[in-house]
Amino acid sequence: xxxxxxxxxxxxxxxxxxxxxxxxxxxxxxxxxxxxxxxxxxxxxxxxxxxxxxxxxxxxxxxxxxxxxxxxxxxxxxxxxxxxxxxxxxxxxxxxxxxxxxxxxxxxxxxxxxxxxxxxxxxxxxxxxxxxxxxxxxxxxxxxxxxxxxxxxxxxxxxxxxxxxxxxxxxxxxxxxxxxxxxxxxxxxxxxxxxxxxxxxxxxxxxxxxxxxxxxxxxxxxxxxxxxxxxxxxxxxxxxxxxxxxxxxxxxxxxxxxxxxxxxxxxxxxxxxxxxx
Amino acid sequence: xxxxxxxxxxxxxxxxxxxxxxxxxxxxxxxxxxxxxxxxxxxxxxxxxxxxxxxxxxxxxxxxxxxxxxxxxxxxxxxxxxxxxxxxxxxxxxxxxxxxxxxxxxxxxxxxxxxxxxxxxxxxxxxxxxxxxxxxxxxxxxxxxxxxxxxxxxxxxxxxxxxxxxxxxxxxxxxxxxxxxxxxxxxxxxxxxxxxxxxxxxxxxxxxxxxxxxxxxxxxxxxxxxxxxxxxxxxxxxxxxxxxxxxxxxxxxxxxxxxxxxxxxxxxxxxxxxxxx
Amino acid sequence: xxxxxxxxxxxxxxxxxxxxxxxxxxxxxxxxxxxxxxxxxxxxxxxxxxxxxxxxxxxxxxxxxxxxxxxxxxxxxxxxxxxxxxxxxxxxxxxxxxxxxxxxxxxxxxxxxxxxxxxxxxxxxxxxxxxxxxxxxxxxxxxxxxxxxxxxxxxxxxxxxxxxxxxxxxxxxxxxxxxxxxxxxxxxxxxxxxxxxxxxxxxxxxxxxxxxxxxxxxxxxxxxxxxxxxxxxxxxxxxxxxxxxxxxxxxxxxxxxxxxxxxxxxxxxxxxxxxxx
Numbered sequence: 001x002x003x004x005x006x007x008x009x010x011x012x013x014x015x016x017x018x019x020x021x022x023x024x025x026x027x028x029x030x031x032x033x034x035x036x037x038x039x040x041x042x043x044x045x046x047x048x049x050x051x052x053x054x055x056x057x058x059x060x061x062x063x064x065x066x067x068x069x070x071x072x073x074x075x076x077x078x079x080x081x082x083x084x085x086x087x088x089x090x091x092x093x094x095x096x097x098x099x100x101x102x103x104x105x106x107x108x109x110x111x112x113x114x115x116x117x118x119x120x121x122x123x124x125x126x127x128x129x130x131x132x133x134x135x136x137x138x139x140x141x142x143x144x145x146x147x148x149x150x151x152x153x154x155x156x157x158x159x160x161x162x163x164x165x166x167x168x169x170x171x172x173x174x175x176x177x178x179x180x181x182x183x184x185x186x187x188x189x190x191x192x193x194x195x196x197x198x199x200x201x202x203x204x205x206x207x208x209x210x211x212x213x214x215x216x217x218x219x220x221x222x223x224x225x226x227x228x229x230x231x232x233x234x235x236x237x238x239x240x241x242x243x244x245x246x247x248x249x250x251x252x253x254x255x256x257x258x259x260x261x262x263x264x265x266x267x268x269x270x271x272x273x274x275x276x277x
Numbered sequence: 278x279x280x281x282x283x284x285x286x287x288x289x290x291x292x293x294x295x296x297x298x299x300x301x302x303x304x305x306x307x308x309x310x311x312x313x314x315x316x317x318x319x320x321x322x323x324x325x326x327x328x329x330x331x332x333x334x335x336x337x338x339x340x341x342x343x344x345x346x347x348x349x350x351x352x353x354x355x356x357x358x359x360x361x362x363x364x365x366x367x368x369x370x371x372x373x374x375x376x377x378x379x380x381x382x383x384x385x386x387x388x389x390x391x392x393x394x395x396x397x398x399x400x401x402x403x404x405x406x407x408x409x410x411x412x413x414x415x416x417x418x419x420x421x422x423x424x425x426x427x428x429x430x431x432x433x434x435x436x437x438x439x440x441x442x443x444x445x446x447x448x449x450x451x452x453x454x455x456x457x458x459x460x461x462x463x464x465x466x467x468x469x470x471x472x473x474x475x476x477x478x479x480x481x482x483x484x485x486x487x488x489x490x491x492x493x494x495x496x497x498x499x500x501x502x503x504x505x506x507x508x509x510x511x512x513x514x515x516x517x518x519x520x521x522x523x524x525x526x527x528x529x530x531x532x533x534x535x536x537x538x539x540x541x542x543x544x545x546x547x548x549x550x551x552x553x554x
Numbered sequence: 555x556x557x558x559x560x561x562x563x564x565x566x567x568x569x570x571x572x573x574x575x576x577x578x579x580x581x582x583x584x585x586x587x588x589x590x591x592x593x594x595x596x597x598x599x600x601x602x603x604x605x606x607x608x609x610x611x612x613x614x615x616x617x618x619x620x621x622x623x624x625x626x627x628x629x630x631x632x633x634x635x636x637x638x639x640x641x642x643x644x645x646x647x648x649x650x651x652x653x654x655x656x657x658x659x660x661x662x663x664x665x666x667x668x669x670x671x672x673x674x675x676x677x678x679x680x681x682x683x684x685x686x687x688x689x690x691x692x693x694x695x696x697x698x699x700x701x702x703x704x705x706x707x708x709x710x711x712x713x714x715x716x717x718x719x720x721x722x723x724x725x726x727x728x729x730x731x732x733x734x735x736x737x738x739x740x741x742x743x744x745x746x747x748x749x750x751x752x753x754x755x756x757x758x759x760x761x762x763x764x765x766x767x768x769x770x771x772x773x774x775x776x777x778x779x780x781x782x783x784x785x786x787x788x789x790x791x792x793x794x795x796x797x798x799x800x801x802x803x804x805x806x807x808x809x810x811x812x813x814x815x816x817x818x819x820x821x822x823x824x825x826x827x828x829x830x831x
Contacts, residue, residue: 025302025579026586026598032303032476033526042476043373044303047346050377057376069601069625071346099597100607197814199586199596241522245795247814249587249807253526260474260524302579309580309753310803319753320650321580324623327654334653348623518799530803537751537801 001184005271006264008216008226013039013264017059017214020083021207022046022076024066024095027200030252031062031207037260038230040211048075055082060089060214062207065097065106073106080114089214091118093206098128108133111166117213117220119162120171120206123147130162147176156185156277169224171209173202177228178276181221185277188225190232190270192239195255197248205231208259229271234258236270278461282548283541285493285503290316290541294336294491297360298484299323299353301343301372304477307529308339308484314537315507317488325352332359337366337491339484340387342380343373350383357391366491368395370483375405385410388443394490394497396439397448397483400424407439424453433462433554446501448486450479454505455553458498462554465502467509467547469516472532474525482508485536506548511535513547555738559825560818562770562780567593567818571613571768574637575761576600576630578620578649581754584806585616585761591813592784594765602629609636614643614768616761619651619660627660634668643768645672647760652682662687665720671767671774673716674725674760677701684716701730710739710831723778725763727756731782732830735775739831742779744786744824746793749809751802759785762813783825788812790824 018041023031028044035042045054048071055061061083063076083090092114094107111119111133121129123145147155156178163170163182172178177188195201209227216223238254246254295318300308305321312319322331325348332338338360340353360367369391371384388396388410398406400422424432433455440447440459449455454465472478486504493500515531523531572595577585582598589596599608602625609615615637617630637644646668648661665673665687675683677699701709709726713734717724726732731742749755763781770777792808800808 024598026582028303029306029476029583030526033529036474036476037525043376044301044344045377046344047379049347050379053377053379067598067600070603096597096599099611100599100604102601102604102607197590199583199590237522241520243795245791245811245815246807247811248591249584249810249814252587253523253530253807256526257522257524260526261522305580306583306753307803310806313751313753314802320653321578321621322650322654323621324656326624327656330654330656514799518797530800530807533803534799534801537803538799 001275003222003225005226005229006268008212008219008223009230009264009267012211012215015215016041017211018043018057019060019062019207019210019214020045020054020058020079021062022072022079023062023064023203026066027203030200030256031203033256034204034259035207035211037256038208038211046072046075048078051075051079052082055079055086055088058088060210062091062210063110064093064095064203064206065103066095066203068103068106076110077113080110084115089117089210089217090114091120091206091210091213092116093203094119094121094125094129095202097125104128104132116166116168118169118171118209118224119166120173120209122173122202126159126170126172130158147174147178152176152178152187153276156180160185160277169221171224171228173205179225179228184275186225186273187276188228188232189272190229191235194239194251195235198252225273229273230259230262230267233267233270234262278552280499280502282503282506283545285489285496285500286507286541286544289488289492292492293318294488295320295334296337296339296484296487296491297322297331297335297356298339299349299356300339300341300480303343304480307477307533308480310533311481311536312484312488314533315485315488323349323352325355328352328356329359332356332363332365335365337487339368339487341370341372341480341483342383343480345380345383353387354390357387361392366394366487366494367391368397368483368487368490369393370480371396371398371402371406374402381405381409393443393445395446395448395486395501396443397450397486399450399479403436403447403449407435424451424455429453429455429464430553433457437462437554446498448501448505450482456502456505461552463502463550464553465505465509466549467506468512471516471528472512475529502550506550507536507539507544510544510547511539555829557776557779559780559783560822562766562773562777563784563818563821566765566769569769570595571765572597572611573614573616573761573764573768574599574608574612574633575616576626576633577616577618577757580620581757584754584810585757587810588758588813589761589765591810592762592765600626600629602632605629605633606636609633609640609642612642614764616645616764617664618647618649618757618760619657620649620757622657622660630664631667634664638669643671643764643771644668645674645760645764645767646670647757648673648675648679648683649756651679658682658686670720670722672723672725672763672778673720674727674763676727676756680713680724680726684712701728701732706730706732706741707830710734714739714831723775725778725782727759733779733782738829740779740827741830742782742786743826744783745789748793748805749789752806779827783827784813784816784821787821787824788816
């Protein structure tokens with residue numbers, strides 16, 4: 001399966017998708033700047049009174065439950081439903097879904113009532129999602145939190161089951177990122193370990209991926225892979241600009257800066273990924 | 278009409294106005310740091326239970342509807358009313374007011390019930406405001422979104438109508454910024470095109486302008502012009518400190534840093550503006 | 555009394571305490587990055603539906619009333635109560651408590667119903683706390699807002715009264731920071747005056763202190779002193795990395811970066827403090 005990373009990024013930069021973000025207040029500023037950096041146009045809005053209007057003028061919807069509350073959960077549900085009706089791209093980032101029954105219940109409800117194009121999470125979130133929402137509860141979702149070259153194919157097979165069950169693309173981030181569409185699966189090796197010391201790199205990726213799928217509606221699987229490569233490559237380029245005394249706060253700026261300058265050829269040249277299923 | 282930019286900035290730095298910000302959660306941190314950078318003292322508060330007390334200890338109120346919800350809209354209305362009663366400076370930034378009926382309705386309500394000293398927006402927001410709120414609906418509010426030296430005088434004339442109708446100063450930001458008080462109008466040419474790639478430069482300006490008018494209550498028109506020059510000059514100075522690999526995230530820091538160091542003489546020397554009506 | 559600063563920091567880095575933050579949306583991103591920088595693991599959550607679950611998986615709870623509202627106040631109350639029941643470390647940062655009756659009432663209620671391990675504020679907040687909550691209203695809480703070597707012992711004695719009354723550690727930040735446990739008191743001389751020009755250095759410290767006490771439950775007084783030294787030392791190191799043209803926005807990044815690299819030996823070497831009672 002051929003993935004044209006360059007075209008995926010070019011389409012984001014040229015089409016400038018407008019992204020509706022219902023996201024947490026912790027990393028929202030970085031999400032907005034990262035979407036601007038990649039060429040998208042962010043709108044942050046979480047009130048149900050305007051959900052329909054905002055979805056209507058957007059190309060994609062990014063739902064992130066990081067600092068959810070009852071009011072914003074209602075808006076997520078409404079906006080997701082409108083996005084499905086209006087055929088806009090929709091992504092779910094079930095941040096910390098295993099951390100509380102409330103998050104688990106909200107995520108189940110969202111996943112059961114909204115057709116997401118992409119669900120993206122880290123290993124513990126994706127595992128919690130499998131355990132909590134798979135229609136066939138007998139599925140074995142026991143796998144290690146750390147993806148390695150040895151276990152990645154087995155984990156990707158389980159992700160494919162979830163992808164088929166929910167009819168969506170499933171992306172699982174970590175030192176190795178895995179992306180599954182129910183049939184095929186890819187591994188992405190880009191990134192830097194210190195990215196995990198910055199709050200919100202996962203939220204940034206969710207925002208970016210929404211921009212990529214919104215700008216590439218006919219190639220959402222390739223677009224998701226491209227966005228994850230882009231985030232990882234930006235993490236590598238950003239790291240190369242870190243001064244020895246700089247830490248996670250400056251690194252965050254360097255990553256968004258790297259996204260800002262990322263060219264299609266940079267992405268194609270530096271991306272390290274392969275099809276594993 | 279003479280504008281003493283230096284005195285306007287000196288008054289902010291010397292009087293250290295306390296600014297009550299009811300603003301969106303996307304750019305709130307940058308607004309607070311920008312107000313501190315210019316010499317003001319920010320308070321962020323959006324609960325109606327303390328609106329009266331907070332307005333009472335502040336010199337100015339900055340209302341920004343960027344991530345409005347029903348709860349905070351009630352607080353905006355209450356705080357604005359208290360600010361009028363207590364004769365505090367009040368600014369409205371109707372962020373994205375054309376994006377939803379909810380924002381339009383909220384803005385209309387605020388504009389009809391609160392006497393704003395300054396309303397600041399971009400071209401599409403100011404146009405939506407004209408279309409939605411002018412008492413004389415027959416007014417022609419059709420003008421281009423891009424202000425040029427060719428069309429700026431005509432646009433400023435329409436802004437003057439709005440300014441007279443609402444008895445306030447109207448500021449419209451863009452590549453050329455226009456400021457109208459119902460009688461006169463000024464154009465400001467400072468700034469850098471890449472500022473539009475940072476989330477919240479408009480919100481920062483709203484915070485700064487509130488600080489300037491709160492510290493210069495007898496010269497609010499000149500203060501508004503000075504604040505817009507200050508933002509533009511900071512954008513230029515900040516840009517000069519950008520490394521080639523830096524993008525919108527670092528540029529944001531450079532702009533706030535430039536505000537921090539901006540002297541009255543820098544402002545007077547680098548400001549590029551003229552009276553056009 | 556010996557304070558093993560190095561051990562306090564080492565325990566944070568090794569034990570990686572999980573911190574539940576119910577904090578304001580102005581500085582929340584910096585709080586999260588600062589906690590990550592020091593080695594802790596932040597969770598931001600303010601919904602009452604998940605308060606019990608989130609407290610259960612955390613080692614410490616940081617309550618900051620900076621942008622309080624009725625909904626989040628209920629969550630603060632609930633989470634604090636759960637934290638007491640589950641014997642988790644709990645800190646209160648009564649931001650701006652003297653600014654409104656609402657903040658005063660909320661703080662009184664929290665202080666009267668939750669056993670805080672540490673209450674941290676600036677001089678005006680701690681004074682408001684003494685005036686508003688001391689069971690013996692006859693106590694003289696009049697002292698200057700600026701702590702000097704001349705008045706610090708007298709102020710620390712009053713802080714000790716509050717500490718005994720509330721059975722907690724009281725930390726008061728300023729050019730000289732004071733920490734009292736009801737019996738002893740320490741002064742910390744680290745930091746840089748320009749830190750006050752950054753929004754949220756107090757909030758960062760609250761987050762850090764919660765991490766320190768959560769990782770050092772048997773030595774909370776020493777842990778509080780260590781966290782305040784760490785913040786001050788990071789402020790000094792961060793300042794040394796500032797370029798002449800950099801202001802408060804970049805300084806914020808430098809401080810968090812300095813926390814990221816702060817070693818136990820740096821802390822021990824650069825900390826300047828003494829026991830004053």
